[in-house]
Amino acid sequence: MLRVGSSDQGRYLAWDEVRHRQSPEGLTVEQWWTGMRLARDQVARQIPSEPARWRPFTYSLVDPVLEKLHLMDQQAAGRLSAPAPILDPSTRDRYAINGLIEEAIASSQIEGAVATRAAAREMIRQGRKPRDESEQMILNNFAAIRYIAEVRSADLSDEIVLTLHRMLTEGTLEESFAGRFQLPSDERVVVTDVRDGTVVHIPPPAAEIPERMEAMYRFANGVEGGFVHPLVRAIGLHYWLAHDHPFFDGNGRTARALFYWAALRAGYWLTEFVSISRVIVRAPVRYGRAFVYSETDRNDLTYFLIHQLEVLEEAFAGVWGYVEEKQREILAAERLLRSLPSVNHRQRALIGHALRKRGFRYTFQSHATSHGVTRQTARSDLLALAKLGLLDATRQGRRVEFIAPDDLNERLQQR
Template sequence: MPTRLPRKPPPLKELLKHCGDLRETLRLLAGLAGEASGDRYLHWDELRYRTPPEGLSHEQWWLAEKLSRRPTPLPLLAADGQAFWFSQPLVLQQALHQIDMQAGASVMAPEAVTTRSTRDRYLLSSLMEEAITSSQMEGASTTRDVAKAMIRSRRPPRDRSERMILNNFLTMQRIQEVSKQALTPQLVRELHRLVSEGTLDDLADAGRLRPAGKEVVVDGAKGTVFHVPPPAEELPGRLEELCRFANGETPKVFIHPVVRAIALHFWLAYDHPFCDGNGRTARALFYWAMLHQGYWLFEFISISSVINKARGQYERSFLLSESDDNDLTYFLLAQVKVIQQAIASLHAYLERKAGEVGALQQRLEGIAGLNHRQLALLRHALRHSGFRYTVLSHQNSHGVSHQTARSDLQKLAARGLLIAGKDGRREVFRVPEDLAARLPG
């Protein structure tokens, strides 16, 4: 469904006209306001179609909702100079708590990401997924299989779509390298250059703030103007302010780390500081912020894959925030939902992989001619693709002689379940990438 502009809420003066006796109405609304926005956060564009509480008009009901929303201002200013702000309805507080419990700094790592070999494999998979879907949101048409083959083989991109995907992949890798660093305007421009290099109509625009004379209007296919970003001359100062916010220097009140990361995403998209590639850069800054603030699990999470499935909701939440007195809560609620779905997808994926390993381990028990030491090694090998065993490591693990340990490993290699090789003069036995497929039965 095409995105449309939401109906703007009526101004306060108009709302007060519907109140009748102001004292009595305010008393009634104050009581109702305490119950408002518990498990929902309605915009006027939705509320006006719902049945209001008994005895109230839609305007009175909307006023009660507005009274319940206690604002926390942000240093992001709209075109009219008014600050964006957010409130903290219960539904947002609950979502933030859940994210902290499932992906915060103190969360124990799943077994699948505590071993180097499987961790690297999962990390590569998540980086590729985010690179591909983030690029597809901006028009890349390359298929998943072709894109993954390009990244794995390290072949040069053949067209603009492949270039976008490779750029995103390299950007995600760079974010991991700089996640401990403070955000600076130079780093923002570097990330944009990585994201957009070789994909823009004017190649000089990569990493360059939108210059005067290149004003942009974000509109739809039918010419509807959805957003007019700030003028070019304001961008350097606004970018400095964005970085101060990202680094926790502003505001002088506590902002939940996830709220800060989402607000950073919105801020860059709102300012639209580059001629193109703003969406990809905004999502890159979100990842930087989450990793910078200790949410390490986001190395393995793709938000773009979730956003891409419901892009209309993502775009609409942006418009809802702009149209209701700069209330960022709509965008926050949409994004925490995306984050929750992305975390759930990761856990489901890890559980599925763990189940597959468990099933393979059961198959091991049916392989004839293997002793308990060899079975134990293969159970370990199924969880550690690419791992290298030596005669000494196997000998020490099981307290057997050098010859017995060597015989165990050589017999596994003879069956094709390990790959024998040399590291200098030392024998090594490596786990093949396709070990599961090599198991009999």
């Protein structure tokens, strides 16, 4: 007698993938798929808090999920595996802010923002006003993600979700639509394929939104049901908001922000340093496909869960690589700064950046934002570096700018 498992050689395949494969001997492709679905149903877990009349969200803790959850437990919640600069209170803020900026930019790019990464980073660091809607969207994302960090300890509610949506859509969505759910009298928003306009997802009716949001909050806050792994809960929350699509626009950005809220609330503090959207934006088709596979296979979240855990794994690899790169820059700068013991860690970091970005312009605001310090502290740092001859000070109107000189290496060697 043939036994059919829930996966094929460790891969959790969707029907769209199964139908193009060779089925086991003695089975048609349809029989093979039916056997897979029955095996999955036997081990599937239901997301708690949903009324019985709704089609439930389910997931399976198959081997790929368990393996990646274990890896994320080590990387995202533990301190032993974290790079030293992230553990060091004197430098951790700079890396956290970089993660916030990267997530703000990439999450906006997923939704169509076209601003360059360099221009967006410059806008946030300099504190200047956005020039267009794309930059406004990115600035909104940055503010919203910082808000998420502030309310991580609070229970999820209408107040938090609607405030978050209002922040994310400020200046990019008609005011009457910002910060409110769709109403039964509104034309219901559907999800379409941007390439050809094909409808790929029809959300639940707007009349159900209030009840569905209350159920989502109970799930997010862990009010009902047995144990759910915190990252399963965070990814499930991401999926739930995107699936219900309660807003006119900004659903994806809100859903990704709620993932961070849930992960930080559960103690996965290192997620503050990574950008999931930067990984997603490099392969948006995979992101959309994982969602569609889950939605079309009776809301089996396992597809989306596996994809998001893979995204997290790649995001952590990226941040570790970024930290190593920055450490090499700082070490190189420190070798040249040994004769200047009065230079602090923020100034060393800026010189490390200046060595790589000749001609870059720094301001009191950009330095304060990058290091999470007051404007007065930033002012003292930059004026001291200019006095040492390591930055060139210039005035643009009322604003003082400090330029990384082309001969910075030579100047350091002369000190």
